[in-house]
Amino acid sequence: MLEEIIKLENIWKTYLLGKVKLTVLKGVDLVVKKGSFVAIMGPSGSGKSTLLHMVGALDIPSKGKVYIDGEDISSLPEDELAKIRGKKIGFVFQQFNLLHNLTALENVMLPMVFQGVSEKQRTERAKELLSSIGLEERVYHRPAELSGGERQRIAIARSLANDPEVIVADEPTGNLDSSTGKKIMDILIDLHTKDKKTIIVVTHDPNIASYTEETINIMDGEVVKDGVLASKYLWKKKND
Amino acid sequence: MIKEFIKIAIKSLKTRPIRSWLTMIGVVIGVFLIVSLMSLSEGIKGAVMQQLKMMGNDLIMIFPGEMSDMATMMAGGLELTEDDMKAVKKAEGVETMVPMNYKGEAVRHEGRVKTILINGVSWEDGMDILQNDFGWTLKEGEWPAIGKKELIVGSALQTDLFPGLETGDEMVINGRKFIITGVLNSLGNKQDDSTLTLDLDLFKDITGERKGAKMILARVKPGYDVDEVVENIKAELAETRKRVRGSDSPSFSVLSSEKVADIVSNILGMVQLAVIGFASIAIIVGGIGIMNTMYMSVHERIKEIGIMKAVGARNKTITTIFLIESGFFGLFGGLGGMILGFGLAKLVEFGVKTTGSFYLQASITPQLILFSLAFSFLVGCIAGYLPARSAAKMNPVEALRYE
Numbered sequence: 313m314l315e316e317i318i319k320l321e322n323i324w325k326t327y328l329l330g331k332v333k334l335t336v337l338k339g340v341d342l343v344v345k346k347g348s349f350v351a352i353m354g355p356s357g358s359g360k361s362t363l364l365h366m367v368g369a370l371d372i373p374s375k376g377k378v379y380i381d382g383e384d385i386s387s388l389p390e391d392e393l394a395k396i397r398g399k400k401i402g403f404v405f406q407q408f409n410l411l412h413n414l415t416a417l418e419n420v421m422l423p424m425v426f427q428g429v430s431e432k433q434r435t436e437r438a439k440e441l442l443s444s445i446g447l448e449e450r451v452y453h454r455p456a457e458l459s460g461g462e463r464q465r466i467a468i469a470r471s472l473a474n475d476p477e478v479i480v481a482d483e484p485t486g487n488l489d490s491s492t493g494k495k496i497m498d499i500l501i502d503l504h505t506k507d508k509k510t511i512i513v514v515t516h517d518p519n520i521a522s523y524t525e526e527t528i529n530i531m532d533g534e535v536v537k538d539g540v541l542a543s544k545y546l547w548k549k550k551n552d
Numbered sequence: 553m554i555k556e557f558i559k560i561a562i563k564s565l566k567t568r569p570i571r572s573w574l575t576m577i578g579v580v581i582g583v584f585l586i587v588s589l590m591s592l593s594e595g596i597k598g599a600v601m602q603q604l605k606m607m608g609n610d611l612i613m614i615f616p617g618e619m620s621d622m623a624t625m626m627a628g629g630l631e632l633t634e635d636d637m638k639a640v641k642k643a644e645g646v647e648t649m650v651p652m653n654y655k656g657e658a659v660r661h662e663g664r665v666k667t668i669l670i671n672g673v674s675w676e677d678g679m680d681i682l683q684n685d686f687g688w689t690l691k692e693g694e695w696p697a698i699g700k701k702e703l704i705v706g707s708a709l710q711t712d713l714f715p716g717l718e719t720g721d722e723m724v725i726n727g728r729k730f731i732i733t734g735v736l737n738s739l740g741n742k743q744d745d746s747t748l749t750l751d752l753d754l755f756k757d758i759t760g761e762r763k764g765a766k767m768i769l770a771r772v773k774p775g776y777d778v779d780e781v782v783e784n785i786k787a788e789l790a791e792t793r794k795r796v797r798g799s800d801s802p803s804f805s806v807l808s809s810e811k812v813a814d815i816v817s818n819i820l821g822m823v824q825l826a827v828i829g830f831a832s833i834a835i836i837v838g839g840i841g842i843m844n845t846m847y848m849s850v851h852e853r854i855k856e857i858g859i860m861k862a863v864g865a866r867n868k869t870i871t872t873i874f875l876i877e878s879g880f881f882g883l884f885g886g887l888g889g890m891i892l893g894f895g896l897a898k899l900v901e902f903g904v905k906t907t908g909s910f911y912l913q914a915s916i917t918p919q920l921i922l923f924s925l926a927f928s929f930l931v932g933c934i935a936g937y938l939p940a941r942s943a944a945k946m947n948p949v950e951a952l953r954y955e
Contacts, residue, residue: 370862371949390948391866398864409859409952413563423863425556470863 316379317477317510318344318367323376325362336362337373338533344512346477349504351521352514354530361482363530364514368403368480369396381477398426402471406483408463410455416442416466417451423473434473441469445499461492468499478510479503485520497523554872561877564849565884575845576885578838579931583889583924584896585831590824591897594915597820603741604813606687612782613812614640614768614789615805631764632804639792640768643784645776650678651765653755659748660724661714668713669747670725672755681769682749686739693719693734701754704734708745723748726758778808835928839935842881846874846939857943858951867944874940875933882932886925893924 325337336359344350344367352367354360365371366378369385372393378386380396388396402423403409410419417438424434442451445465455463464484471479481500485493501523503509513524521527529536565572616632632651641649653672658665673682675698682688683695696702703723710717723730730750738745755761772781785806793803807815850857857870865873897914904912 365949368862370952371947390861391868394861394864394866394948397862403862405952409855409862411856411859413567414560418559421556422860425553426860426864426866426869428553431555474864 315346316343317346317381318342318512319377319379320363320366321377321379323363323366323373323378325359325366325371326374336533337366339376340530340533340535342367342528342535344478344510346510347504347508348526349501349511349524350513351524351527352512352530353516353518353521353527355516358530359533360514360516360530364480364482364512367512368401368478369393394426398423399474400476400478402473402476402479404464404467404471404479404481404484406486408455408460408467408487410463410466410470412455415452415454416447416458419455419466420469420473423470427474429474437473438469441472442466445469459492460488461495464488464492464496465499468496468503472503476509478512481511481513483515484513485515485517493520554876557869557873557876558880560873561880564853564877565880571845571848572881575841575881576838576888578841579835579882579885579928580838580889580892582831582833582835582838583886583928584893585834585889586828587890587893587920587924588896588900589827589831590920591894591914591916592900592912593820593824593827594917594920595897595901595912597817598915599741599912600816600820601813603739604809604816607809608685609809610772610778611681611685611809612646612770612772612778612785613807613809614770614785615807616766617803617805631766632768633764633796635792635796636789636804637765637768639788640770640785643770643781643788645773645781645784647771647773648677648681649771650674650681650769651752652678652767652769653752653759653761653765654747655755655759655761657725657758661717661721664714666713668709669743670755670758671747671749672752672759673749674752678752678769681771685771688739689737690734691737693732696733696750698751701728701730702733703730703748703750703754704736705732705748706736706745707738708742709748710735713746728754728758730754778810782806782808782811835931838885838928839882839931842878842932842935843939845881846878846936847942849877850874850939850943853943854946854951854954857946858948858954861946861948862952870944870946871940874943875936878936878940879929879932882928882930882935883925885932886928889928890921890924 320340320342323337323340323342324335327334327336340363342363352360352363362371366373369378369380370393372378372386372388376386377384381400383396385393385396397403411422414422417435420438420441421434424437429437439448439451442448445468447462447465447469450458450462450466455466458466464487468479479500484500485496488496497520500511500513504511513520515521614632614636637649637651640646651674654669656667657670659668659670673679675696679695690704691707693704696704705717717732717735719732719734721732723732736745752765770781770785772778789804789806860870860873894914894916897916901912901914
């Protein structure tokens with residue numbers, strides 16, 4: 313059977329905004345199996361980004377347990393989390409989040425620098441990754457000289473740098489037109505089918521969610537089990 | 553890994569070139585001051601020591617007035633008397649004693665008149681000291697004969713003051729005619745090269761100063777300890793003064809050449825200490841400038857910090873990246889200051905050589921280079937520590953959200 317790569321148990325997350333307590337996640341349970349392709353869907357403000365931060369070890373919950381590859385990370389210090397992120401998780405963001413004064417190659421190499429990979433090895437790997445997504449011509453360009461689709465492809469290459477188990481993508485097509493967005497989704501699907509990566513995509517776009525095998529709907533900080541209700545709600549939202 | 557961080561740091565310095573330059577100026581000025589003044593004062597020290605070394609260490613100098621009372625000494629109002637000379641001669645361990653005197657007088661040579669410092673030295677005893685201890689040598693001609701109206705001139709008289717002057721020429725001082733018998737080789741500084749020297753008796757004739765001397769040179773007998781002889785001379789002088797004038801205050805200074813070297817290096821040491829003090833303040837102010845810039849830089853790059861953390865950078869990594877950046881501010885500032893400082897020192901050296909009165913060699917030592925670079929790099933790192941830590945402590949989620 314498929315192993316559980318990520319498991320969330322009764323996750324609560326509360327932010328303190330001044331004197332107001334804001335509870336974003338209210339007892340979320342979630343299991344992501346190795347090699348699956350999961351969409352986390354929900355309207356803005358539903359807590360899906362916060363959930364993604366938990367899944368990606370970017371943040372720890374106020375209450376509850378997060379297991380990544382069997383390890384409880386919910387009370388680890390920041391440095392330990394950074395280690396886990398660096399090795400096991402690759403991020404793709406809506407804003408691409410490339411370092412603007414580094415070239416495409418250097419951006420892709422960055423996660424390997426933090427893991428202490430030798431210069432020769434990381435240059436080789438970064439070039440390989442860039443050519444696998446068709447950007448061999450853009451290796452020495454800076455993000456500002458590239459189109460949105462190209463930037464997102466670089467970001468995907470970067471997320472693969474340390475060969476992580478899980479790719480976490482936060483609205484990966486949110487800043488792209490639909491045809492470019494489709495190409496990005498095709499790359500992610502390829503990573504899932506060919507490279508057997510576990511892929512978690514956060515989106516509020518049901519079209520994107522339709523690519524995935526499994527959709528987790530989240531609303532007001534809770535997972536909505538009733539699929540019909542959820543799709544209705546989301547469809548309604550979309551047509552507003 | 554460090555290599556990569558250095559690359560990142562340099563790239564970020566290049567992103568805002570004007571700000572980077574302005575930030576470095578503080579450190580540049582501090583290091584510039586340290587390097588230029590230190591290399592020049594070391595140069596001056598070197599030149600003085602060189603001259604003292606030429607004198608040999610068996611010479612003792614006796615001056616009127618106390619060494620601590622510089623102003624009185626410089627004014628030159630005090631003189632050593634005939635009694636003082638006798639006392640020095642009497643002191644145990646003194647081989648020879650040469651009174652020296654000097655005064656500025658108008659000197660005429662082939663129609664040109666210039667005021668020149670004239671040294672009066674007793675040829676009988678003094679010629680030997682000048683030749684053997686002071687290292688005076690003749691460029692041309694010969695030493696004057698005792699009892700004749702003859703003199704020798706410093707090399708600058710021939711080259712600068714009276715161009716065309718030759719051995720055998722006539723020179724008129726205060727209406728008296730003298731023959732130039734020789735020209736000296738350079739004595740190491742222009743001031744000394746611009747003097748002429750004649751017998752003490754002739755000097756007294758010219759100036760009308762019958763008695764006394766501005767300085768006495770004494771040579772220690774072989775086998776005697778210099779410091780001991782210094783004490784002997786002091787004792788003799790004190791006794792003479794008590795007897796003759798009935799005064800207890802020993803208003804004279806007896807110094808061995810070693811002691812003079814000590815005094816010179818003490819004074820210059822204090823000057824150097826003051827220079828380092830002031831320049832350090834400039835560098836610290838520069839460091840505060842670096843800190844300010846680094847805080848700004850951290851603030852501007854919050855998002856970048858979030859990204860680096862998301863892709864696996866640990867807190868220590870972020871700290872290192874920012875520390876390298878601020879260290880470079882210091883290092884480059886130090887480098888700039890050093891180049892400017894040595895530039896100025898060399899310029900002064902050149903200027904003094906062509907026009908001035910002193911043969912100065914700016915001293916550029918590896919220690920000075922290393923010290924100023926290491927110090928400025930350290931200041932940069934210290935200044936960058938707090939900003940770097942504030943960057944490292946950032947929460948990745950908040951940093952990523954920051955626009």
